Amino acid sequence: MKATLVILLLLAAVIIIPRLAGASVGSLVEFLFDKGRAESAQRRRINASYMTALPLPEVLAAASDAAGRFPGAQAVTDGNAGTATVFLGQAGTVAIDVSSRQDGRNRVRVGPAATGVEEEMLTRFRGSMLAALRARDPGTRHG
Amino acid sequence: MGVKQDVQHGVTADVRADRDSVVGACQRAAETLGKHARVQANAARVTVQILPGMSQTFSSVSPVVGISLSPGRDGHVHLEAGVESHRTVQSTVFGFIPAGPKRLVGRQYFFRFLNALEAELAALDPVSGSVQRRQPQSV
Numbered sequence: 001m002k003a004t005l006v007i008l009l010l011l012a013a014v015i016i017i018p019r020l021a022g023a024s025v026g027s028l029v030e031f032l033f034d035k036g037r038a039e040s041a042q043r044r045r046i047n048a049s050y051m052t053a054l055p056l057p058e059v060l061a062a063a064s065d066a067a068g069r070f071p072g073a074q075a076v077t078d079g080n081a082g083t084a085t086v087f088l089g090q091a092g093t094v095a096i097d098v099s100s101r102q103d104g105r106n107r108v109r110v111g112p113a114a115t116g117v118e119e120e121m122l123t124r125f126r127g128s129m130l131a132a133l134r135a136r137d138p139g140t141r142h143g
Numbered sequence: 144m145g146v147k148q149d150v151q152h153g154v155t156a157d158v159r160a161d162r163d164s165v166v167g168a169c170q171r172a173a174e175t176l177g178k179h180a181r182v183q184a185n186a187a188r189v190t191v192q193i194l195p196g197m198s199q200t201f202s203s204v205s206p207v208v209g210i211s212l213s214p215g216r217d218g219h220v221h222l223e224a225g226v227e228s229h230r231t232v233q234s235t236v237f238g239f240i241p242a243g244p245k246r247l248v249g250r251q252y253f254f255r256f257l258n259a260l261e262a263e264l265a266a267l268d269p270v271s272g273s274v275q276r277r278q279p280q281s282v
Contacts, residue, residue, distance in 0.1 A: 127265020
């Protein structure tokens with residue numbers, strides 16, 4: 001009898017009280033999870049990568065080509081480390097990281113450098129990089 | 144992020160390219176989802192149905208992303224992409240008490256598609272084009 005009463009009270013607490021407060025149970029839990037989910041979505045967004053069959057020197061050359069489309073931009077590449085840094089003036093700096101995979105393809109990550117970059121410029125540069133990679137290897141895809 | 148915020152995400156773009164190239168970019172973005180996307184396209188509109196389930200045949204369709212193309216200024220193509228319809232899912236206790244946040248069915252695929260679409264559109268016209276992600280309005 002007591003157990004039934006406790007269960008009923010718990011159900012009332014779970015369903016009715018949040019409703020009285022103008023919220024659903026879902027929205028309360030949602031509030032708790034909100035921050036982490038938003039952050040992970042943003043992280044995935046800024047660290048886009050592309051898969052290409054191009055060798056490292058070609059990828060770095062494509063990075064230079066992509067930078068060349070932006071007036072005043074300057075690309076500094078490091079063939080040994082497989083990285084490139086593109087300075088976009090006031091808009092910030094973009095970091096490119098190339099890592100080789102077992103299947104012989106290269107994964108090219110394009111994201112903001114530690115000093116940051118304007119989101120719109122990052123999107124533009126990413127597009128420019130994708131176009132430059134596709135010009136050399138039409139099979140380049142998101143990955 | 145709740146469903147109401149998720150479905151407000153979209154992409155607005157203005158790119159100097161012909162319509163076929165823009166439609167092609169939308170199709171390439173959808174291809175990044177593999178079997179989880181179905182595309183219908185014509186010169187003025189592209190509809191991407193996201194199929195989050197394991198089987199294409201039995202999967203629910205959510206969300207449906209509509210991309211409308213219209214002539215922009217100076218020969219540009221103006222593009223608006225956003226959610227047209229969607230489904231939600233919510234976990235329950237004892238099968239009927241809502242016990243978690245409502246979630247957008249196909250959320251992960253939807254955001255992956257938007258990210259790919261952004262990059263593909265930016266690749267069409269990296270310098271003079273404008274591609275903007277529409278974010279949910281904060282309350």
